[in-house]
Amino acid sequence: MNDPRPLPERMRPGTLDAVMGQEHLVGPDGSLRHALAAGHLRSMVFWGPPGTGKTTLAKLVAQQAGLPFFGLSAVTAGLKELRAAFAGATAESPVVIFLDEIHRFNKAQQDALLPVVEAGAVVLVGATTENPSFEINRALLSRVQVYVVKALEPDALAALVQRAQAQVYPDLSLEDATVESLVALADGDARRALHLLEAAAASAQAAGAQVIGPSHLEASLGAALRAFDRGGDVFYEQISALHKSVRGSDPDAAIYWFARMIDGGCDPLYVGRRLVRMASEDLGNADPRALAVAVDACAAFERLGSPEGELALAQAVLYLASAPKSNAAYVAYKAALKEVRRSGSKPVPMHLRNAPTGMMQSMGYGSDYRYDPDEPGGHATGQTYLPKGLHTSRFYHPRQSGLEWKIAERLSRLRGGGA
Template sequence: MADLFDSAPAAPLAEALRPANLDEVIGQSHLIGPGKPLRLAFESGKPHSMILWGPPGVGKTTLARLTASAFGYEFIALSAVFSGVKDIRASMEQAEHNLALGKKTILFVDEIHRFNKSQQDGLLPFVESGLVTFVGATTENPSFEVNSALLSRAQVYVLQALTDDELKQLVERARETVLTHLTFEGAAIDTLVGYADGDARRLLNLLEQTGTAARAAKVDVIDPAFLQNALTLNARRFDKGGDNFYDQISALHKSVRGSNPDAALYWLTRMLDGGADAKYLSRRIVRMAWEDIGLADPRAMQLANDAATTYERLGSPEGELALAQAVIYLAIAPKSNAGYNAYNAARAFIKRDKSREVPIHLRNAPTKLMKELGHGKAYRYAHDEPGAYAAGETYLPDGMAEPGWYQPVPRGLEVKIAEKLAHLRDLDDRARGVGED
């Protein structure tokens, strides 16, 4: 059998297949398709500073390089992970040298969010003066990670993960150039595309590993079983501290709030599969119970706490079942944010209100002097009252009206709570003579 890599280039497959022009780029049609923003920018003949925001392996570096080649600019690349102020200064000196030779420069900063504020500020004078056209790449939301001054001088373009069909186009391109001796059978390509998870670089790395493994095993037919045995298939795309993480947490919480157990299970399992800290998830599940179910079903809080405790005892994977069942219960439980809203309203009121005195009848009276001053005088002990309720009694500071923060919803246990509160308010009105002639 022929050596699969007799004609393979020395460069990694991802580098060997890097597009040479805009028409060769796979994906990002919303930016580079006919009449789309980046396509128009390329056709304008004048480059501008930009920030390319998107997940790994979607073409940020490729588009930056194409920007330089399309306009005939010199290309200087920095990685914010490894570079500092010294590297920025050296790059600017190189840009000045280029300009002296009549050449303009694209400065590409990969993972720009890794630069601290002073490092980002260090770029500003050179971007403002036009010495360099700045292109930054980031996987994090630039609204949070890029200085506003730098952000205001660059157009932000949002790149998207590649679709399955786009990844399959990439597989075909690789098979036509390097992996010409390989035959993919059954669902082998679907398997590779699934594990690539929208990341073109990951897909090409998997293809390269496949070629190497096939050569070592002296086979030229690839099926899913071969891939499972030959490759290290990593977890789905997941960033434990970035936007993707918080987006998935948001989706989980909103699925529970929206009473969709299947969607809630999907996001929980997706996060666990991606390596999320299950202890963190258990804390968020407890929070969901208090925020979105509340007193409509107090069992939800108990079950969420029990699930968190169970996970603490069992760990993964056994304890994950408890979290899954808690999520299902929360999703199907009656929903109420009445307690959550009441607490937030009370907090907002306290922040803007004056410091009100505790009414005399509610004050503590542990000493003789305090009793002589009237502390606790006329306090009505509820347990001595009919129905253990002191009808007409007041518990708020003098002169403060009943705020009505807690408004039970007509669902679950809060239906009964609302009935109870209405009954107590009626007793208060009678005791105070409200409505009497």
């Protein structure tokens, strides 16, 4: 008898080993796997894009712990449903409550979880697509472990699609080009990839075919796929071409690739988010206005919608492609992060510490600090701001491009002529 459940539900992993992707969580050295193996189960929140396995991980957590599992959605559930789920739960007989879209719970609803989570009667497993730092109140956030769930990499998506075909459609085979298109269109979303496979398989079966080809995927989706994948180009190739065209200061190529993606049905805000990234990564302080242009373009699209808002994104594409380039900010951040991870938590120098109390002042906090605006030229020459042992470190090296030419000139003067 055919299984009536949607393909994503049928392919839901039953063990941690069956989870595709998320190696940082469930791989041999994964943080979640280690936490579960240690038997120290605490409340947690899975934060990541749609279709990345947050619900699956929540169910596996409950399964591994051998505890009762209650699944709720913050979109439809309220305090009544929440309290009913943990009624009778105690620290000796705890329950796992999975709360999908937890960011949709207001402060009062989140506060209702605090006593039972604190007492150990409830192991809360939340899932959200929004940053928990902004959407979950601090009291609750301090009681949970946040796990970042990442969009699936192309290789993991391809393996998932091929596994589903072998298990559910053994009488059909998949062309490599179909797998490539499915992966590109899914954009890191496993649920979407499986829905696309299900539709393409139905199209192939209806046509009496033995191979699921690109034509069956096209037939199930319509003209949008043909426009998006015309000429054999895939999604990641097109966004790569757009990014490299902006970086290479070719506004004509950049606007072309932008138009290709929009015409093919790509989410305009996906491109907008990439433009924000480009503004910092590839332009940086050579033209600091670029970041505001990209952010404003995204805001304009959110306000106007499609198709009017796409013009603002097109304007941003042209601006970024035409502006001077520098990756100095990107390189500086990476270099500083590498040093932080290498040298650990060095103490803040005493003269840089704030001293709001008399006790802290008596301990030397803030002593010998020189207030730069009161110094000649507005700069306390010779005063250091890095931890001991890092005084001569240089992370930021401005390029001779755009505004950074002026920045480089000023920093060279302040550093006493050094680069």
